[in-house]
Amino acid sequence: MAPDSVRTPLVGRTPLVLRDRREVLPGLLAAAGVETGSVHVLHGLGGCGKTSVAQAVFNEVTRGNRRLGLWVNASERATLRAGMLAVAADRGAEAGELDAAHGGQRASADLVWHYLHSSAEPWLLVLDNADDPVVLGEGGWLRQSPQGTVIVTTRQAGSPVWNGACLHHLGVLPVEDAALVLCDLAPEAGSVEEAETVARRLDCLPLALTLAGSFLSRQLLESWSMSDYRRHLDDNPTELIDQGAAPGNSERNARQLVGRTWEISLTALTDDGIPECVSLLRLLSCWSSDPVPLSLIRPEAVNATRLGELVPPLTGPRVETALRGLLDHSLVSLMNLDAGGAPVRCVKTHGVVLDSVAAAVPDDQRATLVTAAAQLLQAAVPESGTRAQDAHRVAYLSPHAVTLLQRVTDSESAGHAVPLGTRLAACLFDGGDFQAALSLAQASAEVAGQRLGPEDPATLRAEHRAAMSLFRLGRFEESETLHRRVLDLRERVFGPEHPETLESRQDIHEPLSQLQRTEECMATLRDTAGIRARVLGEHHRDTLHARALLIEYLAVADAVDEFDGVGPEIVAACEEHLGDDSFTTVTARHNYAYGLYRFGRTEEAEPEARRALAGRESVHGPDHALALSAAVLLSWILGKLGQVEESLTLGRRVVRGQERVLGREHPYLLTNRTGLAEALAAAGEAAESQALAEENLPLCERVLGHDDPVTVKTRALVA
Known part of the structure; x- marks a missing residue:
């Protein structure tokens, strides 16, 4: 049958204004x-x-x-x-x-x-x-x-x-132009800034933007803002986006639905003899729209999973063919990702495609897909990593773990996805990205609690990791509360001498110390070290770590005799049994240097503090929070010794670094910023001191309180 016209584009909806496309x-x-x-x-x-x-x-x-x-x-x-x-x-x-x-x-x-x-x-x-x-x-x-x-x-x-x-x-639009598409269609629904938030969630895909703008522009019974629309997108994105389509079920209208447009390509690929494209895209939909390293879907890795049981089956020898088919139909693209200086070859899929494909996965295949995706992702995550470079190499996997947790539907897939999320959160924590570690640990704990139960070991491991992240972020009371809950459950479920119970008993000391509960802090470390010495041995790594942590609090408690008696002994034992560059040995040196400084032995403290700083930088990297903690300790010591220039240089480095890695309102940063302002004033740098104190005062008043000693010092510097 001949078309009604060849002189007019017989197409679906057309944009009011064609945004961007300045290159083509x-x-x-x-x-x-x-x-x-x-x-x-x-x-x-x-x-x-x-x-x-x-x-x-x-x-x-x-x-x-x-x-x-x-x-x-x-x-x-x-x-x-x-x-x-x-x-x-x-x-x-x-x-x-x-x-x-x-x-x-x-x-x-x-x-x-x-x-x-x-x-x-x-x-x-x-x-x-x-x-x-x-x-x-x-x-x-x-x-x-x-x-x-x-x-x-x-x-x-x-x-x-x-x-x-x-x-x-033709790719997606720049976010600024994508936001204008929404504003063109629904100018009353919100600001350009709100439109940008929606545009980012839709990955700036023109079809999705057009459907969203059309939905917002023609509501009768409700009047959603763009912010309302963004919130509802997380519930069922494909269904909501497609509500913006014009009525009708013709093939032309089918191309105007995000829930159908990918089916056209997948049907064509199946007709071409590559049905595996469907299963490969479903596997990719278990992860996020961020770049996925091609190494995750190596043929041998795929063969080690149950993906061959899918319908259609996905086996190692067919992954290359399936990937090529998806590339040819523009469903995915290839790109290089810079991961710590080494380029990583990746495949990238649009977020709206992934949402749509994930929504259409048959129920009987979801657990197999999520389990396989977790296994493939887990192979790329180190078992443990206290070194920053280990964390940086896998940080780009975090969005995939978050999306994977959202795809979990049963206890089987949760049993694979939750340990993965917790392990990756540990790597992020070790690398110093505490906010990312907290988000991933909390997401893992939530899924574990729902699918595995609140007392399941995987749930408690995720919550323990979240409690540690809360502490590093300066949320001490929340950290102590969560640590206490996990400790009580582990003690009841596992027993008081179980390694994970002892882990909780040790790590709760950190928020306790910051909440000025020093005696309780020391008691929990002594108990942990005592049980571990009996169960594991005096020189086991875990025993020595609890003892290394205790050194700091002996100094805080002014226990001079015990500090002098056991401090050097613990450091020497760590060096002998764990090596000079182990995390525990570096921790022991750092805490011992702090004790020497606190007891006024600054000349003795200086070389120890320098060794501690070098050790922290070697283990964690120079920008890690613990390396900055060692740097500020050395700065204090040098200030006492009259080495003002180096002291101030270190102090400035610490303030800049902590603001970057901990945030502008972290209690540690507020304290160190005021300390730097005091040191600058004493060195005659009045203008810099005044500016720093004025910047810090409102933050101290809001976070620490008007009567906190740091706030009082800061107020005096401003006056």
Whole structure:
């Protein structure tokens, strides 16, 4: 059946204003307005706006009769053939010629291109939605002509049919332009800033933006703001986005639904003999839209999972073929990720695609997919890592672990995803990213509590990691409360001498110390060290670590005799049994140097503090919170020794570093900023001291309180 028109783009919704496309649009307009004999192929993910760009070019060059515009739906053989024969009729083909072509007595493509070549008017021909290039190639429908220019829109980038054509890739919009698309459609729904938040959640995909803006603009019974829309997106994103589509169930409208547009490509891939593409995309939907290292889906890794049990099965030998199919249909893209200076080859999938695919996974395959995704991700996470470089190498896996936890549907998949999340949170914690560690640990604990139960060991491990992160972030009371809960449960479930119970008993000392409960802090460390010595031995790493921690609090409690008696002994034991560069040995040296400083032995403390700083930087990296803690200790010691310049240099480094890694309102930073202001004032740097104190005072008053000693000192410096 012939189309109603080939002179007008018979497409779905069109944007009010075509945003961005600054790189591709000028060149296409110039080519379509001046060139002849050229073919331009716009390729990209479904919904990225290929048709809209082609339509904008079409409208511009046909305005004022500069060129004749011809538009053909090339999505199927039948629509392509009918549309091209209608083009021939438009260009002067007679009824008898058309009947012969329809009846197979004359080559249809030859007839069409004869009339296009002989057209008295220059033309622009758009072949829209040519997602199966084979159709164009087999029939000879794609040709060049001295009378016109051809623009093709397609999801297929890597077809030999495009040889000789000029290829233009269309991706998502920049966030600023994506926000303007929403504001164009729903100007009353919110500010540009609110629109940017929605645009980021939609990964700036033009189709999703258009549907969201349309939904917001035509509400009758409710009046959602853009912020309301953003909140509801987390519930069922695909269903909500598709509510912005116009009524109707035609194939044209199906292409305007994010829940259907990917099915078109996946169906085509299955028809091409690559059904594994479906399962590979479902696997990728268990992770986030951030880049996924290709190493995660190595054939041998995939074979070690149960992905071969899926329908369709995904096996190692077919991963490469499936990935190539997804690439050819623009469902995924390849990119390099900089991971600590070493490029990592990755595959990236659009977030809206992943949400849509995840929503359509059959219920009986969800657990297998999530379990396999957890196993593949876990292989990339170190068993443990106190060294910063270990954490930095895997930090980019964190978004995938968060999304994986959201995909958990039962206890089986939770049993794999939760330990992964907890282990990765430990790596982030060791690397000094305490906020990311807290978020991931809390997400793991929530899923574990729901799927495994509040007393399950995996739940308690995740909560323990969250309690440690809360402490590092300066949320001492919350940390102590959560530590106490975990300790009580572990003691009841596992017994008082279980290693995980002892872990809780040891680590609760940190918030207790900051809450000025020093005696309780010391008692829990003594108990931990005593039980471990009996169960594990005097020189076991865990026993020595609890004793290394105790050194600091002997100094805080002014227990000079005990400090002098056991401090050097503990440091020596750590060096002998664990080595000079172990985390525990470095901790012991750091705490011993602090004790020497606290007892006024500054000359003796200086070399110990320098060794502690070097050790912290070696183990954690120079910007880690513990390295900065060692740096500020050395700064205090140097100040007492009159080495003012180096002391101030270290003090400035600490303040800058803690602001970056702990946040502007962390109690440690507030204390050290005031300490630096005092040191600057004493050194005659009045202007810098005054500026620092004025910056710090309102923060101290809000976080520490008006009567806190640090606040009082800061107020005196300002006055």
